[in-house]
Amino acid sequence: MKRVAVVCAILAVASFAFAQAGYGNQSQNPPASQQGGQAGAAAGAGQQGGQPGAAPGAAQQGGAGQAAPAVPEGKRPPQAKTQPEFDAFKTASATTDPAALEKAADDFAAKFPDSELRILLYKTAMRGYQNANNADKMLDMGRKCLALDPNDPEALVDVAEVLTERTRDTDLDKDQRLDEATKAAQKAIQTIDTDVAFPAGTPPDKVDQYKNLLRSSAYSVLGALEFNKNNFTGAETNFRKSIDAFPQQPDPVTVLRLSLALDRQNKYPEALTYANKAVEMTQEGSGAGSLARRQRDRLVQLSGGKPAGAPTGSAAGAGTTPPATTPAANTPPKQ
Structure with missing residues (x-):
């Protein structure tokens, strides 16, 4: 899905880019504990020195009088405090297997319990x-975050997505899980504009695109x-908000669910319009x-028409119209 590609591309910028670029070149961007001794020397040599403690959006001047790229409005990106912390982070982040990465994250958190990079x-x-379609472990990692x-959107x-899609009517804690999902989605909408961290120099259109995608997903939930x-009625309102939040790449399942809500x-004519859109997508x-x-x-049958590919004449039969079918709630979380 296109939305998945967008998420992956922007997440690559929003998470590791500022960690790698912000701390990888220690001669220009030393850990916070080394800033005091090196910032002045860097300025005197005409180099642009990073200031991890600077306020978001503040332009920083190097010795050559050039301003650093403005930090997008929002939360300051996480930063390492020491070189050993950053080195351990790089080692842990090189792991690709999710289970191994979880263990590496736990080990890193135990060794650096105050690190912002956890x-x-x-x-x-x-x-x-x-x-890996492992929703239970995805939920565990989300809760650790x-x-x-x-406030992390x-x-x-x-x-919220995992709890909504994976909660069954037979779950003993169904009400608690769905209440948690509702509160999480509502809080995400409240914090998207203030608590998404991007590195300096991230194009504004990428920032807006990612925020709109998160907002669209929250309303879909x-x-x-x-x-x-x-x-x-409430479902229709939220599905419309989801589509309107990210109209260039609406989620097909959300479009289908809007058709079902209508x-x-x-509201059969409009429901058919969105069903056709879902088919196209x-x-x-x-x-x-x-x-x-x-x-x-x-919906075509309800409106007196003939479904695409349906037999004609006596072969069509006189069967009854099937009820509307809701997309299964136990599908993997969408992104």
């Missing part, structure tokens, strides 16, 4: 588990939660694609 490792492990930063959205409570309110034979085509055909 959350970057847990976020990467969270993404690795998502790619939130234990370090309760990415972790809030991911936790809220829509699914309302749909599952049979509040189809269908349940007997999905591949035939895929889970979402099959549901989208089934929904489209059902």
